[in-house]
Amino acid sequence: MTLLGRSLYTRLALRVGLVLAISGLVLLVAIVLSTRLAANDAYDRILTGSALQIAENTWYQNGTVNVDAPISAFSMLTANDQVFYVVLGPEGRVVAGDADFRPAIPWKKLIQGPVVVQGTYLELPVSIAFVGRRMPVAGPNPWAVVILAQTNNARASFAKNLGTNASVVILVMGLLTLIAALFTLYQALAPLKQIGAAIQRRDLNDLSPLTQEVPAEIHVLVASINEFMRRLGVHRALMRRVIGDAAHQLRTPVAALLSQMELLSMQHDDAGRAQHQARLQELTHHLGELVNQLINHAMVQHRADSASLETVDLASLAREQMTDMLSHHAQRHLDIALHAPEHSCLILGDPVSLREALKNVLDNALKYGAKTLLHMTIRRSGSRWALEVEDDGPGIPEDDWERIRKPFSARGGNRLGASLGLSIAEEVMRAHQGDMRFGWGVDRHFVVTLRFRAA
Structure with missing residues (x-):
């Protein structure tokens, strides 16, 4: 039973x-991070531009630093945010702006250019x-520093x-991608359903190949x-042929057996009964x-396949x-011999069929x-092993060599049977990619x- x-x-x-969900989640995280970076970069540039405008309007005159902060510098900043600024002279004096707004100045970075940091x-x-403007004064930090701050509401x-x-x-x-993928999967698996439907529609006796076009993946x-x-x-x-052969071959001997039984029942003298009993025994044996x-x-x-x-x-x-086989003919006086190499004669085959x-x-x-005389000889012949069965009987006429390979061929000498012995051997040899040959040996002995x- 197939488990579903x-x-x-x-x-x-x-x-x-799952793949789409993970990919979407990673993409969402990447977009959130990238939008924050983009917003921070844009607003930092605006904030730096405003601080640079103030620095451009800062000058040194008569020993003091002067500032004229333009209104446009503050108008560039977002109206919804609070803005704080202070301008410090080289000596640290507040020149303009909020005197309480005194964040730590990153002097090392400031020398290289404008600096934007986060704070509270x-x-x-x-x-x-932080934007620095160099003043013509002596000292370790000859800079007028413009410090401009803005809350982060707008950028957030x-x-x-x-x-x-x-x-x-x-x-x-x-x-939309998930819906398209599900539809594509449904379409991709449709040939499997079509194959199942095609098999279900078939007649029980129709074993012809499926000829419908299918994708390469399920070919x-x-x-x-x-x-x-x-x-x-x-x-x-094969089953039909076996049944047909059996029905055809058994019809005649069974009819003969029934006929002898009827004749036996009609006999009244002992001699007639003995004759019919002997005939009945012979028919039963055959x-x-x-x-x-x-x-x-x-x-x-069956085993051939x-x-x-x-x-x-x-x-x-x-x-x-x-x-x-010789154990059933022990009463006969035969010249028996088996000639075979001392080493193994290995072949690849089905032991049951070979026997x-x-x-x-x-x-x-x-x-x-x-x-x-009955001699059996095994010898190597190139890439094959040859097994020869030799006897001193009359042999089989050459004209019959091909006929007796076929089952149910006509038998000579009024012999009973179905002529299956050598045809069985022929089928076994054909299944093992070998062959069966007939010939004449020394002293006109018949050889099979x-x-x-060879394995």
Whole structure:
């Protein structure tokens, strides 16, 4: 059962929303800081300009510093703020302005040019501009200093309004971006729903590939679905073929078996009954063999596409199968031999299918070939291992070599069965990228050769 997880759309939407929220928050903080810096810089320039106007109207005459502060210097400053100023002579005497307004003068910075600092006066936060004008007097600080201060109400209000307006724009744009991103995600995931709908609309017997156009990102998914349906189609066709073959091949022997049972029930003399019982036993035996072969044939066909391959020692496998098959023919006097290298003969294959192939080749040789001799030889042939099964029987006519590779081919000599033994071996070899060959050896002995790719 497939567990239903969280929606892919929901997960993507949450991630996109989180990224946008973090980005918007960082941008808002950056805008607030940048608007404050911009407001401070603009108002500091205005404050410095006003202080410079006062300094330009400051002069030295008859041993004293004189000031004529122009009204325009104060008109540049914001009307809603309080303004304080004082002009000090080189000796520290108040020349003009508020005598109580005496902030500390940054002499080292003042030498380099106008200075703006933050401070407090009358418990009010103020921005203070210091501008020095050199006077023609001797002393350590020959400067007339203009000190102009302004409260920060205007600049704070300007920074707040600018930051608020920018924040509203960012929030609106962020919301629009989020809506666009959610719509884009919905559109991007739409092909997945289309694929699901296309599969649901299909008939149960329709296993043809999906042919609709899909984005490159989910092409792998569609290709996997198509490959799965292809394999499912192959297995379904195999199942139908197995069922059809079994029905076709079992019909005749079952009918013959029923016919013999009816004939047996009609016999009244012992000789007739014995004859029909023997025939019935023979038919039952061959029916069992046929069923067994049909099952093995279906098993080999199934494992050809589903079984995982392992490293197998061909010599050990051949020795095991030869011993097992000969145990059923112990009463026969045969010249038996197995010639194989002392080292391992490794191949890559499915052990179950390989045993079935060897068993059928050996069974075919013991039943219809070997009279007095059965030899098995394993030798290396280039990049392959060749397993040869040699017997001194009549062999298979060359005209039939291709026919007997196919299942259910006609049998010679009035033999019963479905002719599946060598066809099973052929299918196993084909599944292992090998081949099965027929030929004649020394003294016209018939040889079946199975060639495997070496591991």
